[in-house]
Amino acid sequence: MMKGVGMAMDNSATPGKQLSWAGKKVNQEQVEGELSTLWHLASDNMRISQNMNVRTSVLNFVICVQDIESARRASAILRDLSSTHIARVTLLILDTRSDAPSEVATWITLRSFPIISDIMRHHFEQITVSVSGAAIKYVDNIVQSTLKPDLPVYLWWLNDLPKDHEIFHRLINISNRVLIDSSHFLQPEEQIQDASAILQKSPHCALSDLTWGRVTPWRELIAQFFDIAEYRPYVMGVDSILIEHTVATSTQALDHHSNPKNPIRALLLAAWLKTRLGWQLSEDPADKNLDHETGTYSWHMSERNMAKVVTQPLTTTGGKRNSAPLGGIRITIRPRALEKSAPGTLCMVHMTSNINGKQATFTIQRVDDDDHVLTSVEVPGSARPPRTVNIAATHKESDLLHNELEIMGRDHLYEETLHEVFDLLA
Template sequence: MTMKDQVMTREATNSPGLRLPWAGRTVQLENVEEELAFLWKMSGDNMRTGQNTNVRTSILNLIICAPDIESAQRASALLRHLSSTHLARVTVLVLDRSSDAPAALTTWITLRCFSVISDIMRHCFEQTTLLVSGSAIRSIANIVQPLLKAHLPVYLWWLGDPPDNETIFNDLVELSNRVIVDSTTFFNPEQDLQTLASLSQAAPNSALSDLNWGRATPWRQLVAQFFDVVEYRPYLAGVNSIEIEHAAAPLATPTVTESGDVSPNPACALLLAGWLKARLGWLLASDSSENIHDTASGTYRWLMEGTASPRTTRTLGSPRVKTGKAGNAQMASIDIRPQVQSQMRPGSICLVRLVSNVEGKQATFTINREGDPDHVLTSVELSRETRPQRTVSLTAAQDTSELLHDELEITGHDYLFEQTLQEVAELLG
């Protein structure tokens, strides 16, 4: 930390702060370690009195960066469901970017413990919360770094839109081994996905992940399962049409719902389209005259060039390899459009349909929510014969705490996601 940062921090920490009961008690920044040690001692004394056991784990640091106190409190509440991830220390940052806010920094600490085995054993981790405003925000990376547990990986969970080429964000990314976002909350989904694609290339040492990619996982699995059936496998090479529909609020213009979601939000649909494009080896057609790019409504159409040669059609789970235009080129298309749904979270996938033509025979593979937020129906229509439908639950895939838990279990890069981001950036141009 530079001398200027040290002076700024001392001045800022002398500023009065708010009372945040969920964040614990207020302390001076320079006393955080001492005060946390005291909390551990008090907790240990209480455990000996009650004949119980506290489990202190040290696996990872989690930084949660929030734009406001309400978002920070919601994120903090989710940590109750992450007892199995072995958090060592959580640092919650609330960045008050109000133009008239003075330079200020207020710090809270708490020891959070949750039952693991009844009340006999409890998982505990440390939580430090910082409310930072004014010019003090510029020094946030230097302020946070001493609070991290040394020699442990650092995960950054950034709430809201990722800023484009902002020093504060980039400095926090530099501190982190993994950066987690949730594109279902993006205010400008199209622009923000392109920002993420640029970030994954500009910061190769930081793994990047998106909770929305987890929401798309069951849809990707269901698509792949169609072609696990031997009878349907030949139709993978003949897919020439993809349709994806995403939920939108029943309003004609872009809006923010009462829960803070933006509608329309085609982020998950775009990720699914990018994944399918890569898995099928499709390339954007040189003729773009019939393409549609309507950001306001979340409607898109791209003409693609595929290949009808089974030798150059890869399975849906294989690594991405550019196939070029070799083989028997065939035209294909990807369509994304909104579906008005008042009972679903904006951006949720409502329908995926793949149409294939092989040797004069057509097969249609459909995954359809049919208005049900928790289940989908999968169906296959082959040569005008409809096969039995299957009902699949999607409940677990929509829980934010479960999605975050899964991301915190990943230690390295999710290369498939990062490759898909580049595909989305190519589609969006």
């Protein structure tokens, strides 16, 4: 009976590197023929077990990692991936060590998971390719040889971007969409600026970030504050924004792919708020404070482009349009040590607004766990009870991947926000 990990077993008689979880080791020229054999075996199993075999051909999914441990983790994530769009996965392992021998090794297997119940299963092909040494120069050609023709290519680059941007550009040039996860960057500020620079050099590239999906519920909750007509005028009077992100405690155990301080979610949220409210960065160095060591940042802005404000204000009772706060706005990011949260998790957003002598505060606060937040509003003459919101759906990597695989075009808002982060850190 077929298992979720795959049908094919590793051929231990084949010399060289062995990856038992990757399936059967084959020569590159044998890939299509061996996969065809596996599909015949799968069809026989379906007839015997009376299961329904769902096979789709919508996209190629290329996953790029730089070590065996990350490859194993990516392969495990695929078990939980509920997307039925994947026709073929190419799991690419790059060994970029200067002293590594020039080598290309290939494994194949079929993957399956239940859609509704175990009776109906979705199947896709997985090709694992290990490339090392001088062979990396031809990585784009190697990957292209594994793809199903005439289908879009989605590239997911795990962990840090490569120091050699040429490798990344080669893979970008054969991809329709590119996914990264800045929550796993070991050098977050430097890497997120690299991502912005790479995107600017590859204008055809549709770049997305799983971390953006983790920020989305916070953006939605902030927008919901001002969906209420009574609170809408206060959007123009926001003059202070405080964002807190978690950092690891001194006793917190982390794996080697985690940075104890990763402010990317906070930076993305700050950049999004800046653009939505129409504020312009000051050229005065005194208006910017960047403490990369602690993860503390602040910006003071006094110039505003009213045409860029997403939600135009209601007029005041006197019939005049609300203007920018006289003192401008200050956006602050600061760390909070929490042992039970992954570094970089958002834990608070606090906004203060002053309109016509009235002050209002809007707060989203992490509660006892990362799955829930408490939203609260304090407005003169108005009482709104705090509300607890579940945001657990944004924590599972496979769910975030599933959402990204549903998107066929560009995420222009993310790209704009990414470039704003670059400017904030410049």
